[in-house]
Amino acid sequence: MTGRADTPGSRDRIWWHRTLRLAAIVLGMWAVFGFAVHGLVVPLNTMVIAGFPLGFYMAAQGSLIAFVVLVFWFSARQDRIDREAGVAEPDPAREELPQ
Amino acid sequence: MSLPQRDDAFLANLGRIYGTYVGGFIAFVATLAILEQMGVPDRIIGYLFVFFTLAVYAGIGIVTRTVQVSEYYVAGRRVPAVYNGMATAADWLSGASFVGMAGTLYALGYDGLAYVIGWTGGYVLVAVLVAPYLRKFGAYTVPDFLAARFGGNLARLVGVLVLFACSFTYVVAQIYATGIIASRFLGISFEVAVYVGLAGILLCSMLGGMRAVTWTQVAQYIVLIVAYMLPVAILSAQKFGFPLAQVTYGAVLQEIAVLEQDLLARGLATAETLKPHLAPFTSLDPLNFFALIACLMVGTASLPHILMRYFTTLSVRDARRSVGWSLLFILLLYVTAPAYAAFAKLEIYQNVIGAGLEALPQWIYTYGKLGLVDICGAHAASPDAVQAACAAVPGNDGVLRLPDLAIDRDVIVIAMPEIAGLPYVIAGLVAAGGLAASLSTADGLLLAIANAMSHDVYYRTLDTRAPASRRLVMARVLLLGVAVLAAYVASTRPADILSVVAWAFSLAAAGNFPAIVLGIWWKRCTSAGAIAGMVAGFGVTLYYLAMTQYGGMAEWFGGKNISAALFGLPVGFAVTILVSLATPAPSREVQALIDDIRKPSGGPLMRDGPL
Numbered sequence: 259m260t261g262r263a264d265t266p267g268s269r270d271r272i273w274w275h276r277t278l279r280l281a282a283i284v285l286g287m288w289a290v291f292g293f294a295v296h297g298l299v300v301p302l303n304t305m306v307i308a309g310f311p312l313g314f315y316m317a318a319q320g321s322l323i324a325f326v327v328l329v330f331w332f333s334a335r336q337d338r339i340d341r342e343a344g345v346a347e348p349d350p351a352r353e354e355l356p357q
Numbered sequence: 358m359s360l361p362q363r364d365d366a367f368l369a370n371l372g373r374i375y376g377t378y379v380g381g382f383i384a385f386v387a388t389l390a391i392l393e394q395m396g397v398p399d400r401i402i403g404y405l406f407v408f409f410t411l412a413v414y415a416g417i418g419i420v421t422r423t424v425q426v427s428e429y430y431v432a433g434r435r436v437p438a439v440y441n442g443m444a445t446a447a448d449w450l451s452g453a454s455f456v457g458m459a460g461t462l463y464a465l466g467y468d469g470l471a472y473v474i475g476w477t478g479g480y481v482l483v484a485v486l487v488a489p490y491l492r493k494f495g496a497y498t499v500p501d502f503l504a505a506r507f508g509g510n511l512a513r514l515v516g517v518l519v520l521f522a523c524s525f526t527y528v529v530a531q532i533y534a535t536g537i538i539a540s541r542f543l544g545i546s547f548e549v550a551v552y553v554g555l556a557g558i559l560l561c562s563m564l565g566g567m568r569a570v571t572w573t574q575v576a577q578y579i580v581l582i583v584a585y586m587l588p589v590a591i592l593s594a595q596k597f598g599f600p601l602a603q604v605t606y607g608a609v610l611q612e613i614a615v616l617e618q619d620l621l622a623r624g625l626a627t628a629e630t631l632k633p634h635l636a637p638f639t640s641l642d643p644l645n646f647f648a649l650i651a652c653l654m655v656g657t658a659s660l661p662h663i664l665m666r667y668f669t670t671l672s673v674r675d676a677r678r679s680v681g682w683s684l685l686f687i688l689l690l691y692v693t694a695p696a697y698a699a700f701a702k703l704e705i706y707q708n709v710i711g712a713g714l715e716a717l718p719q720w721i722y723t724y725g726k727l728g729l730v731d732i733c734g735a736h737a738a739s740p741d742a743v744q745a746a747c748a749a750v751p752g753n754d755g756v757l758r759l760p761d762l763a764i765d766r767d768v769i770v771i772a773m774p775e776i777a778g779l780p781y782v783i784a785g786l787v788a789a790g791g792l793a794a795s796l797s798t799a800d801g802l803l804l805a806i807a808n809a810m811s812h813d814v815y816y817r818t819l820d821t822r823a824p825a826s827r828r829l830v831m832a833r834v835l836l837l838g839v840a841v842l843a844a845y846v847a848s849t850r851p852a853d854i855l856s857v858v859a860w861a862f863s864l865a866a867a868g869n870f871p872a873i874v875l876g877i878w879w880k881r882c883t884s885a886g887a888i889a890g891m892v893a894g895f896g897v898t899l900y901y902l903a904m905t906q907y908g909g910m911a912e913w914f915g916g917k918n919i920s921a922a923l924f925g926l927p928v929g930f931a932v933t934i935l936v937s938l939a940t941p942a943p944s945r946e947v948q949a950l951i952d953d954i955r956k957p958s959g960g961p962l963m964r965d966g967p968l
Contacts, residue, residue, distance in 0.1 A: 274955065282486050288485075292478040292654065293647055299467070300638045314635050317470035318695040319603070322477045324491075329484045333677035334742045340674075340756025346954045347672045353683055 273343030404541035406785040422564035429566030430497040432669040438834035442831035444684025447578035452534030452795030459697035460766025466634040479657025484680035488667035492676035495961025507884040517869035523861040555844040577793035584790025608690040616706040626759035648866040650918035656862025659869035673957035700748035729765040807836035867925030868895035886937030894929020
C-alpha cells in the first residue's frame with residue numbers, strides 16, 4: 259500500500275496493463291477448455307481412462323473442473339495485482355466475522 | 358432503523374444456523390424414513406415433505422425481513438462469498454435443470470454435454486469481465502448501471518425491456534414447474550398447486566427482498582443438492598460398492614457401448630434409431646454444438662438475476678471469489694447429471710428393451726399412466742394397453758424394441774428412486790429438491806423483475822423524490838403484482854411460453870452483453886452506440902427466434918434457433934462499436950467514472966440515501 263513515490267498515473271497504467279494481460283490469459287484458457295478441447299473429441303476418445311473416453315470426460319467433467327480452478331486462480335491473481343498496485347480494498351475486519 | 362441487533366445476530370451465527378439446519382434436515386428425512394417403515398402411507402410422506410420444507414423457507418423469509426432499502430435490494434452488501442455462491446447456485450439451478458438435464462443427456466448422449474459446458478463456462482466470463490465491476494459500481498439493478506454509464510433513462514428503459522423479455526417467460530416456467538411437482542405429490546389439481554407454489558415464493562421474498570431471498574436460497578441449495586446426489590449415489594453403491602457415481606459411471610458407459618452393439622445384433626434397434634451414447638455430433642452438428650455452448654456461456658454472463666447476486670458481496674474481491682464458489686456448487690449438479698443419464702440408460706437397455714411386453718418393470722406403468730412413457734405410440738398405462746398398442750405396430754412380435762419406447766426427459770430423475778427400488782422417502786426427497794430448485798430460481802427472477810420496475814421505472818424515472826418507505830411499499834406491491842401475473846399465466850398451461858424459455862439466454866446475451874462489457878472495458882463506447890447496439894442485437898435475435906419458430910423462416914446457415922444469439926451477438930457488438938466511433942467520445946466525467954469502476958478501492962460509486 260506504499261509506493262507513493264511513483265507518479266499515480268504511470269503506476270495505474272502498469273496496473274491496468276497487468277489486469278488486461280491476466281484477463282487475456284484467463285479468457286485464452288477459457289477458450290481452450292470451452293471450445294478447443296471439444297473440437298478434438300474424436301482423437302481424444304481413442305484414449306479410455308477408467309471407462310471414460312477422454313473426449314467425453316473432458317466435456318462431462320474435465321472442462322468444468324478446469325473452469326472452477328481457473329476462476330479461483332484468477333481471483334487470487336487479480337487480488338495480488340490490485341494489492342501490489344495499491345488499488346485493492348482494505349481488508350475489513352468484519353470480513354472474518356461470519357463463519 | 359430495523360433491529361440492527363437481529364441483523365448482526367443472524368450474520369454472526371451463519372455457521373451455527375446452517376449447521377443446525379443441515380442436522381435438522383437429515384433428522385427430518387430419517388424420521389420420515391422410519392415413519393414409512395411403520396406403515397405411514399406415501400401420500401402423507403409427500404405432504405410432510407412439501408409442507409415442512411416450505412415452512413422452513415417461509416420461516417427464514419420472515420426472520421430476515423427488513424425495512425431498509427439497501428437490505429431489500431442488495432442484502433446490505435455483506436453476504437460472505439461462500440454463502441453467496443450457494444445462493445447463486447440455487448438461483449441458477451432451475452426446476453428444468455434439476456429434473457430435465459439428466460433426461461436431455463439420456464436422449465442426446467455426448468451432444469447434450471453442450472448444455473453442461475455452456476452453463477458452467479459462462480461463469481468465467483462473469484468473473485473476469487462483469488461481476489467485480491458491477492459490484493464496484495454499486496448498482497441495485499443491471500439497468501441502474503446502464504443508466505449511469507450511458508447517461509440517462511433511455512439506456513435504463515432499454516435495459517429494463519431486455520430484462521423483462523428474458524426473465525418473465527423464465528419465471529412463468531419456474532412457477533409451472535412448482536405447480537407440476539406440488540400437484541404430483543400433494544394430489545391437488547394443477548391450477549391450485551400453482552397458487553400453493555406462489556404462496557411459497559412470496560413468503561420467501563415479500564418481506565425481506567434480496568436479503569430474505571439470499572438466505573432462503575442457501576437453505577434451498579442444501580435441499581436440492583442432497584436430493585439430487587443421493588439417489589444416484591445409492592445406485593452406484595448398490596452396483597459397485599462405491600457411492601461416488603461421478604467416478605463409477607465410466608464403467609457404466611462401457612457396458613452401455615457393449616449393450617448398444619448387442620441391441621443392433623439382436624435386431625432390437627437399427628443404426629438409424631440408435632444414437633451411440635458416446636459418439637459426438639449425432640444430434641447437433643459441430644456448428645450447432647459450439648454455437649450452443651457460446652450462446653449459453655454469454656447468456657449466463659448477461660442474465661440480470663444472476664448478475665445482481667454479485668451486488669450483495671462484501672467487497673469486489675469477494676465478488677470475484679464468490680463466482681468461484683458459485684461455479685463449484687453448480688458443478689456438483691452438472692457432473693452428477695451425466696451419471697444419472699448413464700445409469701438410467703444401462704437400466705433401460707438391460708431390463709426394458711428386449712423384454713417381453715408382458716414382463717416390463719412396474720415403473721413403466723406408473724409413469725405411463727401420467728403420460729410420461731409411451732410405448733408403440735400410446736401411453737403405457739397398463740400391460741394390456743401396451744400389448745394392444747404394439748399389436749398394431751408392424752414388425753413387433755411381442756418384444757419391446759428401442760424405437761417402440763419414448764420417455765419424457767423429466768422421468769429420468771423423478772423415476773430413478775423407483776427404478777433403483779428405493780423407499781418412497783427418497784422419491785419425496787427428490788420432489789422436495791425439485792421444488793427447492795424451482796422456488797429459488799423463481800424468487801431470484803421475480804426479484805429481478807420487480808426491482809427493475811420499482812427501482813428503475815418507478816423511483817429513478819417516475820418519482821425521483823420518493824421517500825424510502827414509499828419505495829419499499831412500491832417494491833413489494835410490484836413484486837406481488839408480477840408474481841400473481843406470472844402464476845396466472847402459468848396456470849393456463851401456456852405451451853408456447855414453456856417452449857421459448859431456452860430463448861432467455863440468447864435474448865439476454867444479445868441484448869445486454871455488448872453494452873455491459875464494452876461499457877466497462879472500452880472508454881470510447883458512447884451512449885448512442887450502446888443503445889443502438891442493444892436494440893439491434895436484441896432485435897435481430899428476437900426476429901430470428903420468432904421467424905424461425907412461428908414465421909416459417911428457414912434457418913440461417915443451419916443455426917438452430919436455440920442459439921439465436923449466434924447472429925444477434927455479433928450484430929450487437931458491431932453496431933455498438935460502429936455507432937460509438939461515429940459519435941463524439943464520452944465526457945470527461947464518464948471517463949472518470951469508468952476509471953473508478955475498474956479500481957476495487959474507494960467504495961461503491963452509487964450511493965443511496967441514508968436509509
